[in-house]
Amino acid sequence: MSFRTNTAIDYVEDVSPGTGALPPRAWYASSDAASLSLNGDWRFRLSGTADAEDDSFAEPGYDAGDWAEVSVPGHWVLQGHGAPIYTNHLYPFPVDPPRVPTENPTGDHLRVFDLPSDWPSDGGAVLRFDGVESCARLWLNGTDLGEFKGSRLPHEFAVGHLLKPSGNVLAVRVHQWSAGSYLEDQDQWWLPGIFRDVTLLHRPAGAVLDFFVHASYDHVxxxxxxxxxxxVDGRVTVPALDIDVATGEPVTVVVEPWTAETPKLYDGVLVTEGERVPLRIGFRTVVLEDGRIKVNGKAVLFKGVNRHEWHPEKGRALDLETMRADVLLMKRHNINAVRTSHYPPHPAFLDLCDEYGLWVIDECDLETHGFTEQAWRDNPVDDDRWTPALLDRAARMVERDKNHPSVVLWSLGNEAGTGRGLTAMAEWIHGRDASRLVHYEGDINCRDTDVYSRMYASHAEVEQIGRGLDGGTLKRRELPFILCEYAHAMGNGPGGLADYQRLFESYERLQGGFVWEWIDHGIKDERYGYAYGGDFGEELHDGNFVCDGLVFPDRTPSPGLAEFKKVIEPVAFTGDGSDGTVRVTNRQDFADLSAFAFEWSYQVDGETVESGSLSVPTLTPGESADVKLPEPPADNRGGEAQWTVRAVLAADTPWGPKDHPVAWGQFPVTARVSPSVAATAGPVAGERVITLGPASFDARTGALRTIGGVEVNDLRLDVWRAPTDNDDGASWQDDICYSLLWRKFGLHRMRHRLDAVELGDDALTVRTRVAPAAWEVGLATVYRWTSDGDRVKLTVSVAPEGDWSALPLPRLGIRFGLDAGADLVRWFGGGPGEAYPDTKAASMLGRWESTVDGLQTPYVRPQENGARADVRWAEIGGLRIEGDPEFFFGARRWTTEQLDSAEHRTDLTPGERVWVSLDHGQHGIGTASCGPGPLPQYHLRAEPAEFSFVFSEIS
Known part of the structure; x- marks a missing residue:
């Protein structure tokens, strides 16, 4: 005996895009046609399978009084029904396209609504869904309207004939898994639900249907x-340009062009017999010319980010103010471009990009990354059965977003291999919109695309590409290059940004890149602070790989964003300050420097002595000028002196207030004098204590006990750091997984052997060997203490023993514990935020102040953080510490070992000590969590080293 499957749900596994939806069209807000938002609280019922419940809930009169409620827009798994799932690329269900599991969470949504009393009685109406994951079927007043797939794309249905004045019943059945899920494997949380707006739109007789604004610019x-x-025929008016023409009729006038730096928009109106539609028109022309992406005749340099839509409580259900917050943060951090990874964003986000000025690569809702596990066998993009769905997704993106001047490239999708379906998409897009270029990273030979795009290429390879020595097809060699993803911003990092930027600015073929990515996708959680993959019991997950952004889940900027802002700043200051001049370069593509004011300050030992405004010519893009600095103050106090020059906003702008800092540079005038201590006091041995000036030591071990009245615990050489996400690397590139190497050789469990405690006439010397169990490598370490009676100086000498050639050190320095009451920290060095050897561009030399807690960087997964670079001196817990040479300084309320073992912020509990780190060196950060490791110049090699610190008690 055999059983027939439920044909009523066959649409779930149908490879077609759906049935019943209207053709795609431009997204716009009407000036006068009525609309009704159906956002809000909906009745909700969750079933475990696609066919667990019948369709009777769609009928008027159905009693859903015992159902739960969910908010729309929203995801039901973030509202107490089921749980999120995070995978990077593995499908969380068996790969058997287009089949999906029987266990298919299905949410029935029900909304009863009345029409407003003034709802027009003439014309029709359209019901629009802006985003539903992953497959939906809908009914209005018991009539089946159809079903659709394409989660991040709009779908509209004609419903005017079904509406009644009151008691309208809108029923939507949403399936988590469908054939469409195979096309949406996009390195993000799998979050089913109606997560974008639901709107009822009146369509008057003679209303606008679809329109395409062509607004080109002749830069000559x-x-x-x-x-x-x-x-629908009508007229177009643009009052500011005295334009009043019929639709379809071109008109040419003198205009100000739209660019990301100068986002000039003209207000216009499209008027048909039945409707008025406001237009925001930006004139610009995008071409591929001379092997470059040019806008308005100039090659552009993308200083971009990849942006997933994310909110730590609402998932991908973003409101307008959250989207605006993203755009404002980007503009205030000098970012000029966004790749909408890996789907078209809410259309309101593109309105904001038009308004504030961001170049956009608009990416189609397509990724089939999981098929890489079977060498791309059965990949939908190379299967003709799926091509209609691919073309539907391409059309829904292009038609919706075609009137945005900010959109300069269409992207076919992401990590979907190659195939006939992608070729069909590219051909359709090229035919529909010749005013933009087409991008797709997976098209390595650029058969279908207009730009050579790569992910995570190393600095060396990028330079080869810039020099035209990378080979490839003739077509590819003639195309511009961008890194559509680079500098993986996971945890502490990314490192090497400045080195990439130098390459972008050195070779014309390199037109910049897009950092991966904008925001950590942490989910707010009482247990963990922010949850990540695996925290919801997922069968398969990719851990905190979902937390790889330049801003934390609450949109607090990370140190990586501060670094990126500095690296891509639109004004460059160069020179050494010794000749009294500084070279100022305008690094913008279109705008002069008239939007900026310039100022100087003169610091001695980190304190500003004098400051004033600086006269800088209004330089054109790419132009430089040598600007004369004022005469240095007569009294420089004999200390370390420097100039600091800044560019700030000269007036309020739509995205930033007057005096908002945009760029800065620092130039030394006089060098620092290294601290010195004359060894005039000798060690004195007591019964159990050795004294040397203000310090006391254990007589048996030579361990430091006190400096004046300050107790110091467990001072010793330290080479271990809690590995960063970039130290941990990625599973596919074990060769640069430094934490595995460090743990293999036991650098996290070093033993300290005491060899000798020697009392000399003017020094206390403690000889040790620091080495891991099971290996013959070690570090011969000598601590030499001297004093002038008031201060005590520690000189640390380190000599590697054994073969360390393949083993860089995580760090090299000393650490010790102070009483937990130590809290306020002052220092002269780099700040205000953390910095490491390849993340130091944003570290500004000055005097800074913080609490110990304020030194910590709250990465979603705890790891090494909080070091301040180039520190001359620091004060904490009653001690003043001066270094020779400069050092990395850090302090925290838990040990490195406790930090290493923590999985979430809530695992970290303050202890009885504040642990202080004074590091002679740190290993670079790199971006090996999904990219290259630190460049060789940032490796901390195990080599002979000597460094010293001078300690004194603060009176």
């Missing part, structure tokens, strides 16, 4: 040409 003549194609 300064003229723009406007033509608005409309499915």
């Amino acid at each position: 003549s300064g003229e723009g040409t406007l033509k608005v194609d409309s499915d």
